[in-house]
Amino acid sequence: MTEQVTLDKVPEPRPGSGEKLLEVSGLQKYFPITGGFVFQRRVGSVRAVDGLDFHIDAGEALGMVGESGCGKSTTGRLVTRLLEPTAGRLAYAGQDITHSSRKELAPIRSEIQMIFQDPYASLNPRQTVGSIVSAPMEINGINPAGGREKRVRELLEIVGLNPEHYNRFPHEFSGGQRQRIGVARALSVNPKLIVADEPVSALDVSIQAQVVNLLQKVQRELGIAFLFIAHDLAIVRHFSQRIAVMYLGKIVEIGDRESIYDKPRHPYTHALLSAAPEADPDDDGRERIRLAGDVPSPINPPSGCRFRTRCWKAQDLCAEQEPPLVQLGGSSDGHLTACHFPEEPSVEARKEDIVLDPALAAIEDSGPAAASAEETA
């Protein structure tokens, strides 16, 4: 990778400016479920995203984590307006874009870009790298000084690819290199916000770090804000200044990285952290709490707190009242939790080990030999 390359056209606000770039309130996306042979009628809906409130400051990376199906990708697609929200409000740089038409979105289209999970499926196999990376400039009518080809070659260098490979096709690159092409494509229009939807989960573990480092470099040096979607807490921790934890279409906890990792207040965050590889295997003093029950369906989510059916702390109140997402006593500023019976705000609480995944629990039950056999499999 060429580290000496100077990165031009830095978007205005730098990290830490505190200026809200994206504001999301009450955001919902319900996918209709239809039934009937002749006349298709709506018989229900998948509540993929069910009332999200969060913001992303200019230049800031917000990590979004949660199990499969909790609505992370749908959130990313709503933010980039690839999907039309069912309800709620989306504001970008102070402008309400919730229901903006294509024409109204045109001026800001280039400022919000997306990097997809699968670097194999997201690049057109019949186009050269040159045309792939320059396409967003063409679509948005951007003509950089020196021409598009020169800019594409610069971008290839910035993302650690050989500019001489301008005329090559995607199949000539490895998965990690293809994801770098995806990053160059996103950067070609000088975005201010990039939604990265599981950008490294399809890559080999050894390559994942390289791509995360590249994204981190891009975020820091170009001051680009990120919504970084992942199920891997270790990667989100590395990348994000703040973290939002989602469960069944809702944010159950959000806060700065240290608060979320060191003093999680929501039992679900605690459980996710226990499942993360960083949990210290040598710490024998930890109490193990198993989560019972399956993940409920987003078609018919539980009343009150959605996590209650798997929560070891749940009481009657949890079924009756939905806990609001608020700052609890003992939490730091901006650390919000939606729980009636939160964890203690201490590093000690974090030490209790919770096993979220029944399969993982089964492996652990059958002893260390089985666990290490599984690791090497």
Ligand SMILES: Nc1ncnc2c1ncn2[C@@H]1O[C@H](COP(=O)(O)OP(=O)(O)OP(=O)(O)O)[C@@H](O)[C@H]1O
């Ligand atoms: N177009 C669609 N029509 C109907 N249901 C959908 C559609 N897209 C997503 N869903 C449903 O919405 C819910 C949330 O899906 P989403 O892909 O946003 O979750 P996710 O957290 O990103 O999961 P994953 O990590 O597996 O991608 C899931 O139950 C999914 O089946």
